[in-house]
Amino acid sequence: MLTWLLKLSWPALRHQAGRQLLALLAICLGVALSFAVHLLNSSALDEFGRASASLNGQPDLVLRAADGGGLPESLFARVAQDPAISLAAPVIEGQAQLRDAKGQPFNLRLIGWDALAAAVMNPQLLPNSGAKTSGGLTALIDPQQVWLNAAALQRLAPAARERGQALTLRAASADNGQALSLDLNLAGSVSAPGSPLAVMDIAAAQLLLSRLGRIDRIDLRLHNTGISPQAWLAQQSWPAGISAAPPPDEGARLSELTRAYRVNLSVLSLMALFTGSLLLFSVMSLSVAQRLPQWALLGVLGMTARERATMLLSEALLLGLIGSALGLLLGWGMAQLGLQVLGSQLGLSRSHATLAFEQLPWGAAAAFGALGVLVSLLSAALPALELRRLPVAQVLKGLGSQSALGLPAWLGPSLLTLGLGLAMLPPLPRSSGWAEVPLGAYAAMLSLLLGGIACVPQLLRLSMRALAHWPGASRSALLLLVRERARDQAGEASRALAGVLVSLSLSVSMLVMVGSFRLSLDDWLSRMLPADLYVRASLATGLDGQTAPLPTEFVEAVSASGLSEHLQPQRSDRIQLQGNSERFALMARRIDEARLPLQGDLARPEPQGTGKLGKIAEQDLTPIYISEALRDTLALRPGQRLMLLQPGGLNENAAASTPGAEQKPGLPAYVRGVWRDYARQSGAVLMPLDAYQRWRGDTRITELLIWLPEGQTAGPAIRRLRAIAAQPQDIEIAESADLREMSMKIFDRSFAVTVWLQAVTLAIGLFGIAAAQSAQMLARKREFGLLLHLGFCRADVLRLLLLEAGLLCAVGALAGLSLGLGLSAVLVWVLNPQSFHWSMDMHIPVARLAALAGAMWLAGVAAAWLAGRRAASDAAVHAVKEDW
Template structure:
């Protein structure tokens, strides 16, 4: 076998290095994109989990209040329990870090963690730290623990300090205070955790700073060795709820799973289309070496050995492409981390940490993507290998060419399309992962590929209906017979571009539909001209209430027509669960982005609320449902009735809306956290903004609706930028595939062209014949790609996005872009065929006939 490889394969590779290189590059790009995306996702999750562990310490359990914050009395009661070895009370809040005087920026937010130094010392002596890692480390004495009036900062926070600064000024809004207060703290040691700006200080300072003396956010608990945590939790009073510490890495993984799965599958599509390019290259090599394969067959080389040699070629291409792809994928991921930082751009202060790529599990993913690369190359080599195995060597030596391909019956393709439609109707599994939808897309692609021969024959039949002399011309007859007999070969040569075109059409329609739906939603979500909120944060981390005097003064400013207050709050759907977002504002039922509305009986005792799709899908809040919920920091329950589903592209988590008067009635809270302002007719927005800023002061955030709209669309475009890039790579690989496939077919037909030349057809006639044939096959591929792409887009728009992200949208067809994609695919198919035919119609085509003599 080694000798045969040296005499048959190596000369072909040496004489045609470009095609072999193209096949290797196809595998390399597919593996690199898929592997790089996986490494990048893993690095982000690793960094987040590492930062979270550094901030939160390593408690056995985390204790929260069921209906509100914990108190110092809860801590004392907890410490009296014999099973508790150590308990660390924690205050966790956000405060405003004002910009330096004269700076253009408005400042930033600093996360503050308040800790008890003595609890930290006790936990450290017990061998299980319950605090962020400090430098110098806690080593059994209190010399480096948080001290009164001192804040320890991490690297992101220190990056914002002026050179040589020893104090840090923070601005907070204490409960019950009309104006914010500025607090100066001494800068202490370093915190070696957290990717965003973080400060650690004594819990007494934190309580005083935030106006929360006597209250706690949580208590990190360390139990005595041998204590059963689950059994101990059952002994707690109802006002407490305890659970193992949340794995923030797992939580982020769950939140981003849908995006990462979609991105990973799209990256794998480049490998999928690359496999078709490898197939086209090996088919071309097979066509060029068909006489040699026939000759060695006559000389005694078995069909099985010929089959193994072609598979070995595919394996060699796959091995080279896979190795290069793994290296390139690592480089791409490292470059992305270097460019965006270890948190992938979430915080500007984080540095690049390419070591994160090596700190995640690598062996299994590397082996998986290596196996995928090799499997794609072997699958691509299977068809040419079977072709060489099936040839009759004596007939091939007489110039009868390749055997006719076998096409699947049309009913198989129709059955696969029907199976795809059935799979798309399956519910999601594995935490919002639409496995059925992905299988449906694969089934639709397979069904479309199976129907290509039937489509080619259908288009060929149209040639028989051409008017006048064209119907009975020799070229039309040859084109009809050739297209009818070689429909299966057209399927193989167009497979790569068909898959790539279908995916490009599907992603183009999905992204266009999503963007158009987002623009329409923004029109509903941003009806006012200006939006205002406090830059300060309350004790719960939510925007601090605006001063009542400011709310009364702003509508009287020149250029302001009216103002609409809004209150952002939190709600627990059931006691002891995590809080969800609640927005109380004006509800104009004529302009709300309503998806479903309750038309049945209304509960007179319930308060009307509207929910988003995530609340409907995850929490079962269907229209008409009546439930009892709990406002955060309010002891009494409230009865709510779901009046409808609103479209909400601002979040993937559960959210509710209610009318502001209803909220104030059931809560007794009359504060306002945001304000929407409408300008008077003819008023300019910039002067009005400056007037609002002058009246409100510096501790506000103000933005125009146009700015918020532009920012939202910019975030959308940035989120899908990598998707568009991956789509372009897959399409380019598919176009290369059709070029190589058409070249293979043209070279295999050299003797046919020579015979037609001897029979009297001119070179120009043969080029017209090729143009006619290429138009048929290219048209079939473009139409099939368009139809498949539209079918896949329906799955993406109506199944994948609602199941993965809980975002529904209307289908929108970007006709101009779809036309450009179709024209590109058709031109590639026709142009490749004409270029390959021009080469095959040279003098070699005439001499090829003499080889039969």
């Protein structure tokens, strides 16, 4: 049966090849974009997971110092003698610098290990199997040798990549942040993927990082004697501040951190498929309209209503299968191109990467292919249902078809109201794991889109009532015909406008959201970067990329040089909050509340109450300013009292689970206000520098903000600053204008994919307009022939069509603008704050929106005029004669 229907469908598909090609293009692009985005996201996560696994190895447990200060080597000797331990491997971790092919320093991760003890757990840190290593096993423990991975080798000059070449590694001392250097020989390469990496013997790493007598972690593997890691931990009695836990799943952590971005990008890519479904719906409606006499003749010859509907669905199935297959191939190619162009931005190990065919996720490919087929069948469902209700005798007599299904008047306003209600739903609780995925906002946007489509008939009737009061409307035959048709065929108008309404509203919403975000970011940069120059150390300490403190002598020399009109020091660090184990970014500086991008009002401390913090007087509390992400993550509120812990300070849970652990002295504080932080998606704290220095007893700073005297340019000042520095290569100096320009470039690059997706959606919507207008014109061919017989000339018919199209497209453009503004409000005020914890000020670019709506209106009118010229030709007269 299906084979017979497909044989009948194929001539129709071939006869309408041009329009069917549009439908194939819509399905193909929708599937391709969705599949490509999925491949890019999954590839980045897989690559990061493989890189983390290669660096962390496969231990059962990892011992660390909770304060980040390192473990004593004596602890390693004690643990290694435990009879339950089969392997114990000490590891040093840090950051170092090398010079690239252009002589510029670049940072790379540094791992110092005992290769003889840890090779089983970290095989990817061993030299590549194809590389010849002089010295055999002794080279692995030679403190003069260093191995680099592929990402690090690519950054070096070609001559420096040869085995035996001398390399100078620089790093910041763990004690005072001073720059240290070590001359080593390149022994070869390791296969560890990911970002640039250097591997060396643990003794050399301890010397370079000034950690003699200390190690960062101990990787443990237990004997297979039936004892579990938890049971072994319960038997131990560690000194204070030691944490023991299984190795963290960095891939899962990155997946959690990037979930909101990946989901939003995937939903945006699916919008192209949704818009394509409307184009396919228009093509199917056009196919039915063109072949009404043939459908009716088939019905008279014995084809049942069910068989007619099945035949149309078989056409949609064939289009869906071909379009999905082409879309999967195109998506694979787009993902390959994306990895070549955007590989480094996706966190891949190489600047250029490819996906091997064996890496193709067949399950995901089948899912996206099935989605394309499903969308194709759903797009043809309504035309197929109308085809089942086709009055064949009436159509054969030339009386047309009245089988169109109308929507109830209450449906549109109800869906719009439902969308508003869904947008107001709070985010999911953090315990669900989907707190940063605003499902309510997505449901609200879908409800608003469907509600806007359902409201088109009512909007068209309202516009007709307004047209009735136009001067001379009652005496114009053309306006009378326009009014009567709009009143009787308002349901068909909603189908014709579905594509333009959805594509225009989505384009408007993205345009407003991205523009609002960009202007808010520009304002934020002007507030957060008020100085002329910014100075910091180029070296980093720790694996979190924390900037090393500036040399005290350099800071004092800059202050005494008279170079600046005003100088402001800043300290960047990490802190914890009592009751939470996460570490958050901290910036300590002089606070100017007038310049802070605050959200909401400033607050005083909450009244004193019970508990330790509640008994502290207000003057003894330090005011802090938290980012929106920290407020949402920990459910904090302005005025709330809380305790700041020194970096690595144990929280209550860790202290309870670690015998002998004690809390380090904390700083009682209260939330003075909430500020926007576009630089970090995780939480951040801003506090006064003097309060930080009194609390920590550390007067070192990590950044200098310099205001130059009036009339002085940045170039000479930068040269003087480098001359003051004892090691100019360890100092980074940037102008505020350069930082702003770089930030805006990063923003534009990050949102470039949304611009392309928006363009594809808009293009599909324009194709939908043309297809819908063609369907309307072909279905009305006999109507135009009758008007010509009654005395209308061809120019009168074209004027009628232009009036109808102009009115219809104007309603669609205004509805699309209004609906797009509603969607943009959901994006700006609901989706972005819930997904990324970033609020922004809504900005409406009136001129660009007017141009966009005008272009859509012109496209719709032009499509109607081109289709009307053909429909109002002499063939329309012959179509009427066929009924005589």
